[in-house]
Amino acid sequence: MERWINKRPSRAVSGMLGLIPLIILLLLYMAGSEARLAENPADKLLPSFEQFSQAIERMAFEPSKRTGEYLFWVDTQSSLIRLGLGVGIASLLGLVVGVLTGALPVVRALFNPLLTVVSLIPPLAILPILFIVLGLGELSKVVLITIGVMPFIARDIQRRTQEIPSEQIIKAQTLGANTSQILLRIILPQIMPRLIDATRLSLGAAWLFLIAAEAIVSTDGLGYRIFLVRRYLAMDVILPYVAWITLLAFLSDWVLAKISYLCFPWDRLDGAER
Amino acid sequence: MIEIDRVWKSYGDNTVLEDISLTVKEGEFVTMVGASGCGKSTFLNLLLGTQTVSRGELRLDGKPIVAEPGPDRGIVFQQYSVFPHMTVLDNVMAAPALAQKGITGHLFGAARASAKREAEAMLERVGLVASAQQYPSSLSGGMRQRLAIAQALTAKPRILLLDEPFGALDPGIRNDMHVLLRDLWRSLGLTVFMVTHDLKEGFSLGSRLWVFDKRRHDPHAPNAYGAQVTYDLPLSKMSEESYMQTLQGLGSSSLLN
Structure with missing residues (x-):
């Protein structure tokens, strides 16, 4: 095995190789932080890990002096509710629109042009409209996320619906099924794992819209906080928040993947028994 | 039970089936063979109701067959x-x-x-x-x-339609399936139409064999003429000898090329 293209690391080596860039990055950061703090102890750009833990302590485990709330948890809760509502509503709408347009040619002919146009509108460009029409409260943020990811989910579900072999639809008809029975018993159950896939793929965009909306108009939330403390160059707060957002994004993706695995055994490649 | 009355099927200039007239009685097992693209699957789809005839009429018990799949006609595809x-x-x-x-x-x-x-x-x-x-x-x-x-x-269903149902199976398993299918056909009194590309299966399985082939051929317009049922053979009484004769007769047609 001389050629690089044929070299394959073992599992253990593979895991260690993956850690190397992360460790190097961490070491570089620590060295940079130490150098800057040695020069100027009041430097804010690259805080030390001690400063991080103090900031986390202050944000997460001490009540705010002004409001008496534990800001970190309040921010997390507000953001997750907005994200959950936005993504949840978008998935539900996307499922209904996608299945109906995918399965029924008449509905597809009726709504496809509209869906294509809507999916091409940059969601952030209509954020001012949402603020004007819906006000600056929770609703406009949830609607931004919904509008932002719904067309993607709907179009993906539409394609997946059309990919169901026509043999199955014909077979169901020869068993006597009517249209609603085909939708509910043949198409919908087979689309559910695809819906979870589409939702997982849209989570990144959903976080983007959430943080953008919170950055512009909000009084709490993870995105609001990092843009607020930016004014004080509070990297000791921003970086832990970014790490926390990353972890939340990873966990929500993992939970959805797990749900899909547990709820749809027929969709696994190994074809498990019920 | 089923009357096929001067049925034509064409897509634009492409004639697939040409002037087919046949009658099938209840309880018959018709196997349909022919070169690929000769229209045997199209014919099955006409019976199934996923495609409609261009000219002529397909009747079930004297009434035109509904142009939509329904519970009176069961189907088994090769897959899915x-x-x-x-x-x-x-x-x-x-x-x-x-x-x-x-x-x-x-x-x-x-x-x-x-x-x-x-x-x-x-x-x-x-x-x-x-x-x-x-x-x-x-x-x-x-x-x-x-x-x-x-x-x-x-x-x-009263009619069972089979579209190359065993095409993807191993020969041994295919034999088991033949036994099962014959048994079900006899005991349930079904009328069966089966498309197959396996000549031996076509000859051994059913009670009647249809060979789809083009009678006329225009080399300058290969799609101008459609396929017809060129052989309509009752199989139950057929001896080994006539089987071989038919095979030889078929050798001259495009079926085996």
Whole structure:
């Protein structure tokens, strides 16, 4: 095995190789932080890990002096509710629109042009409209996320619906099924794992819209906080928040993947028994 | 029972089937062979109702066949005939569940219990009882086609349409399937139409063999003429000798080229 293209690391080596860039990055950061703090102890750009833990302590485990709330948890809760509502509503709408347009040619002919146009509108460009029409409260943020990811989910579900072999639809008809029975018993159950896939793929965009909306108009939330403390160059707060957002994004993706695995055994490649 | 009255099928200038007139009685088992692209699958689709005739008429009991798949005509395709998200048992129970009126297509209570008994009896018959709780993805190709047949027959169709159902199976398993199919055909009194590209299967399985081929051929316009049924052979009385003669006769046609 001389050629690089044929070299394959073992599992253990593979895991260690993956850690190397992360460790190097961490070491570089620590060295940079130490150098800057040695020069100027009041430097804010690259805080030390001690400063991080103090900031986390202050944000997460001490009540705010002004409001008496534990800001970190309040921010997390507000953001997750907005994200959950936005993504949840978008998935539900996307499922209904996608299945109906995918399965029924008449509905597809009726709504496809509209869906294509809507999916091409940059969601952030209509954020001012949402603020004007819906006000600056929770609703406009949830609607931004919904509008932002719904067309993607709907179009993906539409394609997946059309990919169901026509043999199955014909077979169901020869068993006597009517249209609603085909939708509910043949198409919908087979689309559910695809819906979870589409939702997982849209989570990144959903976080983007959430943080953008919170950055512009909000009084709490993870995105609001990092843009607020930016004014004080509070990297000791921003970086832990970014790490926390990353972890939340990873966990929500993992939970959805797990749900899909547990709820749809027929969709696994190994074809498990019920 | 089925009258095929001067049926033509064409797509634009491309004539696929040309002036076919035949009659099929209840309980016949018609196997259809022919070169690929000769229109035998198109003919099956006309019977199924997914395509409509261009000229002529297809009648079932004197009435034109509904141009939409329905419960009087069961179908087994080469693949994708079963529902991957249902267990083997649920796949068979889907037949009575989808046959009832209603929105959801689910069975409840006593109806469900009796459907389950019926489905289990059918699985017993096709030899799938041990796999009742498995999903189709974990079944072998032969088992999946057994399931597809069981599912189609649970809906109690009068006509069973088979579109190269055993084309993807190993020869040994194919023989088992032939035994099963003949047994079901005889005991249920079905009328069966089967498309196959396996000549031997076509000759040995049914009670009547149709060979689809083009009678006329224009080399400058290969699509100008459609296929017809060039041989219509009763198979039950056929001896080994006439079988060989027919095979030789077919050798001159495009079928075996």
